[in-house]
Amino acid sequence: MSTETETPFGEPTDDIERKRLIGRVFVAICFASTLVGIVALVALIADVLYESWGWVTWEFLTYPPSQVVENFMPDARGAGIYPAIVGSVFLIALTAVFTIFLGVGAAVYLEEYAAESRLKSFIEANIANLAGVPSIVYGLLGLAIFVRAVQMGSSLIAGALTLTLLILPIVIVSTQEALRAVPDSQRQAAYGVGATKWQVIRDVVLPRALPGIMTGTILSLSRAIGETAPILMVGASTSLFVAPDGLTSPFSAMPMTVFDWAKRPEPEFQHIAAAGIVVLLTILLLMNAVAILIRNKYDPRA
Amino acid sequence: MSGADRTVNISNGNSEVNDRTSSIVKYVFFSCALVTVLTTLAIILVLVQGSFVFFREVSIVEYFTGTDWSPVIRPRSYGVLPLIWGTLVITLGSALIALPVGTATAIYLSEYADPDVRKVIKPTLEILAGIPTIVYGFFALSFITPLIQRVFPETGTFNAAAGAIVVGVMIIPMVSSLSEDAMSSVPDDLRNAAYGLGATKFEVSTNVVVPSALSGIIASYILALSRAIGETMAVTLAVGMSPQITANPLESMQTMTAYMVQIGISDVSIGSIGYQSLFAVGLTLFAMTLAMNLFSLWIKSRYREEYQ
Amino acid sequence: MTANRGQGATTETRTDSSTESVTERVAGSPGVDDAVIESRDLKVFYGDDQALQGIDMEIPEKQVTALIGPSGCGKSTYLRSINRMNDLIDVARVEGDLYFHGKNVYDDDVDPVALRRKVGMVFQKPNPFPKSIFDNVAYGLRVQGKDDGDVEGKVRQALERAALLDEVEDQLDSSGLDLSGGQQQRLCIARAIATDPEVVLMDEPASALDPVATSKIEDLVEELSRNYTVVIVTHNMQQAARISDKTAVFLTGGHLAEFDDTSKIFENPESQRVEDYITGKFG
Structure with a gap:
């Protein structure tokens, strides 16, 4: 349409047209790429739901596993993932206790106490590196230190300590961010009325940063x-028929049980593994929902 | 004597308890941060020590060049x-x-x-x-x-x-x-x-x-x-x-x-x-x-x- | 030709030929015989806020036109509407006409990219690309497909015209970010003129610079007006008085208060408000 109009903008309109065409193709490619991730996510969730359809029953949630496929069927004797659910809950509760103590402590040291020194940057670089260490290496660490050297055996507490070390770097970094978000004026106000450093941290900084700390910790x-992988190396059981009843008892956990089912050749176990995944993802979803609720409720920007 | 009584005490004498708490707390937090450094050291130690035992039996050359x-x-x-x-x-x-x-x-x-x-x-x-x-x-x-x-x-x-x-x-x-x-x-x-x-x-x-x-x-x-x-x-x-x-x-x-x-x-x-x-x-x-x-x-x- | 966007009464009374519309001047507007840029009832809105209130102005060829006024008066908005940089702001909306060589740049068949190739721009803050000095200047040539033939010659010529060549001659391959602020701004000017545009828009080009660098830029602006039409926004009235041929005074709310020869504006302005502004009574 513009080819015949005499514009003062000179000759190279063809060149621009061509570039615009390339540009449109380019946007289409970029948009299609964005869809790749979305489609994969939808396919993954649809696949899990499809494979698990009809297998997630009340019995599945409340019975121990079985080697016999028939037991998992509806109206059968009943078999499921119960010990692994309890194992996972205990494992995470213990991990939470250790992580909050160590993670908040380390973050408070780095943000509130440590001077801008070589030591601080060394510790922070070290934390960044730890965050990139493969989780199975943490498993080896847990195996060699907690299971063997400290003689905890393949116990719940060994698993929890291993997971603590694994997520500690992420918790520290997210807690540091939460502490940094506390305005300095709040600290100064407390110092101004004669509080000691520890009182300032305990009474002003930590309460104010708590929602951020909680969000980051729950996500971790x-x-x-x-x-x-880490609890597998520590020796989590794949076929445990009772829930753990103490810190030192052997344990199973949901992902471990799912792994055991998924690698079996019988096609029915694919459905059972899918059912286990549905339970695992549901719990994950609940944890994330809680984290987001906390963030939205307390986020000063919201 | 009365002059000394009226002196405001701003030396740290009366806050000894607070001081001790503060420094204990600081060391507790510091040890938490130290855990991360110890984790790295432990990972390296465990891997190197375990590998050392392994390479007493197996030649490093075979390990890095063998195809089986x-x-x-x-x-x-x-x-x-x-x-x-x-x-x-x-x-x-x-x-x-x-x-x-x-x-x-x-x-x-x-x-x-x-x-x-x-x-x-x-x-x-x-x-x-x-x-x-x-x-x-x-x-x-x-x-x-x-x-x-x-x-x-x-x-x-x-x-x-x-x-x-x-x-x-x-x-x-x-x-x-x-x-x-x-x-x-x-x-x-x-x-x-x-x-x-x-x-x-x-x-x-x-x-x-x-x-x-x-x-x-x-x-x-x-x-x-x-x-x-x-x-x-x-x-x-x-x-x-x-x-x-x-x-x-x-x-x-x-x-x-x-x-x-x-x-x-x-x-x-x-x-x-x-x-x-x-x-x-x-x-x-x-x-x-x-x-x-x-x-x-x-x-x-x-x-x-x-x-x- | 397609209809002017979002605009009725004023455009219908005119034909599209620029020569006729030039003769049909708005009362009070000074005569400019060789206008390159001409705006008619130009309004710019940012969302619900109107930033420009129907501006009529004619900008002469190969002269320096300064746009001055207190902050928030719309002078930068006007500048950015000339090469349609306002298009890049989602909430910005333009009504009215702006003619470049008699062609309304807000017509539907105008490609803003083609327009910007004719109307170059220098920004408030020096913004060299994180590339070498040479590549910075050559970038426009490459984008516009003018990189056949003597690229090096064109780059050197642009640097020469921007009064920077002597200082960087032996470091053309080092990063543009390594230069001082004043040098970076002259690099940006060289980049803008390397492609040989007709008009160079400058948005407070010296506001981030020290006095020495500023005076170099001012000398350069006068020099550039031999070959280019220069439109410069400045908050510095002395600067406008020193370097420009025409001055437009914008006052708060996006009104064009007065537009005339620079000497007239500074010595004998028509309106009291402009005089008050010039003499520093407000602003």
């Missing part, structure tokens, strides 16, 4: 609950 | 190359998917998408990174592999292609989110400068924004690759446990991580050569990921200097 714990 | 890996089943041989090969195939295969897709996604989100659309799509993609890797393994076995088998019927139940695909999908959000952050932090001044010269939006995106964000983009690539190298459960389920050097991605292979799982779930006795091999393989894996993480940190620190 939701990563821990899905981890298989 | 069978430390548990006789005839035993200890060439780690097949495991490294498996890891490389998965890493490169996943990179082939995640790097272009992730970069293009980042460009779309940073330069083209409506802010409201971006606010929905970015966290949605990040869900991919939050799904447990065991679920990806299941997804590979129950969906991706059957799909590949429809095109190439000779594909085995366990194959490298399915593993590379699911790992690729898993690391897309690492590339897209971190690259998008880098692109969004390119100052608008630069975009305006290019528009003012008569550049089209396509040119602004590709020859101004992407080059300016390059170090951030590359750092995201390295982090994603390092994650792919260390990825365990998905590749164990999808790729299988056959250590072999083959160029055919439709065959089963074994990665370093999958080998560690294999030993982890088997009942090799502690102290045996099979058990010790865990630490040698673990150390190899740790060294590779550590090198990549340090490289990525170095690139990021350079990038920060550039924009200040």
Whole structure:
């Protein structure tokens, strides 16, 4: 349409037209790429739901596993994932206790106490590196230190300590961010009325940063609950028929049980594994929902 | 005397208790931070010590040059190359998917998408990174592999292609989110400068924004690759446990991580050569990921200097 | 030709030929015989806020036109509407006409990219690309497909005209970010003129610079007006008085209070408000 109009903008309109065409193709490619991730996510969820359809029953949630496929069927004797659910809950509760103590402590040290020194940057670089260490290496660490050297055996507490070390770097970094978001004026106000450093931290900084700390910690714990490799190396059981009843008792966990089912050749176990995944993802979803609720409720920007 | 009475006491004498609490608290917090340093030391110690025992029995030369890996089943041989090969195939295969897709996604989100659309799509993609890797393994076995088998019927139940695909999908959000952050932090001044010269939006995106964000983009690539190298459960389920050097991605292979799982779930006795091999393989894996993480940190620190 | 966007009464009374519309001047507007840019009832809105209130102005060829006024008066908005940089702001909306060589740049068939190739721009803050000095200047040539033939010659000529060549001659391959602020701004000017546009828009180009660098930029602006039409926004009245041939005074709310020869504006302005502003009674 513009080819015949005499514009003062000179000759190279063809060139621009061509570039615009390339540009449109380019946007289409970028948009299609964005869809790749979305489609994969939808396919994954649809696949899990499809495979698990009809297998997630009340019995599945409340019975121990079985080697016999028939037991998982509806109206059968009943078999499921119960010990692994309890194992995972205990595991995460213990991990939460250790992580909050260590993670908040380390973050408070780095943000409130440590001077801008070589030591601080060394510790922070070290934390960044730890966050990139493969989870199975943490499993080896847990195996060699907690299971063997400290003689905890393949116990719940060994698993929890291993997971603690795994998520500690993420918790520290997110807690540091929460502490940094506390305005300095709040600290100064407390110092101004004669509070000591520890009182300032305890009475002003930590309460104010708590929602951020909780959000980051819950998100990290939701990563821990899905981890298989570390607890596998520590020796989590795949076929445990009772729930753990103490810190030192052997344990199973949901991802471990799912792994055991998924690698079996019988096609029915694919459905059972899918059912286990549905339970695992549901718990993950709940944890994330809680984290987001806390963030939205207390976020000063919201 | 009365004068001294009226002196206000601002020496620290009356706050001794507070002082002691404060310094105890400080040391408690410091020990928490120290745990992270001890963790690194412990990882290195455990891996080196375990490997040391392993290499008393096995020659380092054989370990790094041998092409046959069978430390548990006789005839035993200890060439780690097949495991490294498996890891490389998965890493490169996943990179082939995640790097272009992730970069293009980042460009779309940073330069083209409506802010409201971006606010929905970015966290949605990040869900991919939050799904447990065991679920990806299941997804590979129950969906991706059957799909590949429809095109190439000779594909085995366990194959490298399915593993590379699911790992690729898993690391897309690492590339897209971190690259998008880098692109969004390119100052608008630069975009305006290019528009003012008569550049089209396509040119602004590709020859101004992407080059300016390059170090951030590359750092995201390295982090994603390092994650792919260390990825365990998905590749164990999808790729299988056959250590072999083959160029055919439709065959089963074994990665370093999958080998560690294999030993982890088997009942090799502690102290045996099979058990010790865990630490040698673990150390190899740790060294590779550590090198990549340090490289990525170095690139990021350079990038920060550039924009200040 | 397609209809003018979002605009009725004023455009219908005119034909599209620029020569006729030039003769049909708005009362009070000074005579400019060789106007390159001409705006008619130009209004710009940012969302619900109106930033420009129907501006009529004619900008002469190969002269320096300064746009002055207190902050928030719309002078930068006017500048950015000339090469349609306002298009890049989502909430911005333009009504009225702006003619470049008699062609309304807000017509539907006008490609803003083609327009910007003729109307270059220099920004408030120096914004060199994180590339070498050479590549910065050559970038516009590459984008516009003018990188055949003597790129190096064109780059050197642009640097020469921007009075920067002597200082950077032996470091063309080093990064543009390594230069001082004043040098960076002259680099940006070189980048803008390398492609040989007709008009160079400058948005407070010296506001981020020290006095020495500022005076170099001012000398350069006068020099540039031999070859280019220069429109410069400045908050510095002395600067406008020193370097411009015409001055437009914008006052708060996006009104054009007065537009005339610079000497007239500074010595004998028509309106009291402009006089008050010039003499520093407000602003």
